[in-house]
Amino acid sequence: MxxxxxxxxxxxxxxxxxxxxxxxxxxxxxxxxVPWTTLAAELSSPESVLALRVSLVTSLAAAMFSVALGVPVAWLLARGPQSVTALIRPVVMAPIVLPPTVAGLSLLALLGRNGVLGRFIYDATGYAMPFTMIAVILAGVFVGMPFLIMVLETAFVQLDPEIEQAAETDGAHAGQIFWQVSVPQVRHALGTGAALAWARALGEFGATLTFAGSFPGVTRTLPQQVYVALESNLSNAYALSGLLLVISIVMMAILRGNLRNPFVTPQA
Amino acid sequence: MMKKLILAGALVVGLTACGTSGQANSGSQTESITVMAASSLTGTLTQLATQYEADHPNTKIVLNFAASSTLAQQINAGAPAQVFVSASKKSMDAAAERVKSPAIFLSNYVVLAVPAKAMYDPCFSVHPCLESMTANVMDQENFDWIQCAHEVPCGAAADKATKADGVTSKPVSLEPDVKSVVAKIVAGEADGAIIYHTDVIAHSTLKELAFTATKDATTTYSIGEIDAGNLLAEDFISFVKGSEGSKVFEAAGFTVLK
Structure with missing residues (x-):
């Protein structure tokens, strides 16, 4: 030392x-x-509770969808033909560095009432995604999933192909190998990726505001509540910020080892 | 350890010193002020600043637009700006520590904006033309409308207007400032939006339904110098309040208060 x-x-x-x-x-x-003495009261005020609930529900849902869709994408990027992955990779990773407002605008351009796709949905069914909780979740997946894909692709690439070959020799088909051999080996990376995707969705502000709007109990997330509280109730803004800060630090402390070496193969 | 800290400290001081001297140098060439103004003045003040810069060579008017309440926060936090133009008395009062003698000079009112092609010409479809027309439109099923957050001036005005007109439906979104509301209604993401009359004038794709309770829907703008003593700031304020300013504001739909 x-x-x-x-x-x-x-x-x-x-x-x-x-x-x-x-x-x-x-x-x-x-x-x-952070108003420590009145923290409990600040965090349990009606607006805080609504925002907490919206944030928890939407960020967890976003993390789940990110796992469900991101794991196969990472697999495709790790094992797919180079010509295809070289084209897809920069695009699916782009939200990592894309300004969130631009992310929101992209979603609006696709799924807004006048969106490229959204207009047909709206004309046919009267359904529009902006201003709904689904929009918040989708914004979370859009910005969060690339983190999971990034971590997991690295992990898949590092896997020892001999283990999969052995499984194949024993008669396992491709789906079995993926779910029962490859995915379990990257479970640490999966945990890290899911946690990063969740945290990114939890912290999302610009894309949510642009695409989903801001209504208490439906689309107003914690970061948005912080922004609104800045205007009227500064101690509430600081209390909620303190909470988000603690979550971030705790998560980074837990993930430290995994982040350093996301592709660690599990101990036998 | 101590040595390292001293070195770090010296670096910080050095960097700060560079920054200050740089500013002073450029100041002798071109004089510059920063104006913090309500979002709803974006078009008019931009036009006036350009005009002022053209009339006064070697001046630069830097404009920063946001919700007045946000700007008041920033001013109280020490934002380096010389002029504050607020869309509500409340926000101007909030900055009273640095803005000593603001003057009320404009008024504006919120309306229900709907797409110009929408069929809500109230006196056409409903007879007789009821007093609470906005309520009839806004309380229709599946009429999604948006407004500013309650905490910002345009939201406070919207709250008063809808309450006075007896609107019972709730908005689907409370946006952080009027720019954001205008952007969404112009993009067609909502059926209606409570924005300023001047915003409707500025967008030909929108038309408006006035609230019956006009008094409740009205907001007044005030302008004042931040930390008195800047000649350019004072001159720009008189320019904005003067006849040239009045012309621009009136053309945009504001009411100029004398």
């Missing part, structure tokens, strides 16, 4: 210190402003 510390030069050390401060100081300042 000591020998490692000595290898950090003063220059690197000072920049590292600055870098840490850039992140740590705002977080500390936020913690200072």
């Amino acid at each position: 000591t020998s490692r510390q000595k290898r950090i030069s003063p220059a690197v050390g000072s920049f590292a210190g600055l870098g840490v401060l850039v992140v740590v100081l705002p977080i500390l300042a936020l913690l200072v402003r």
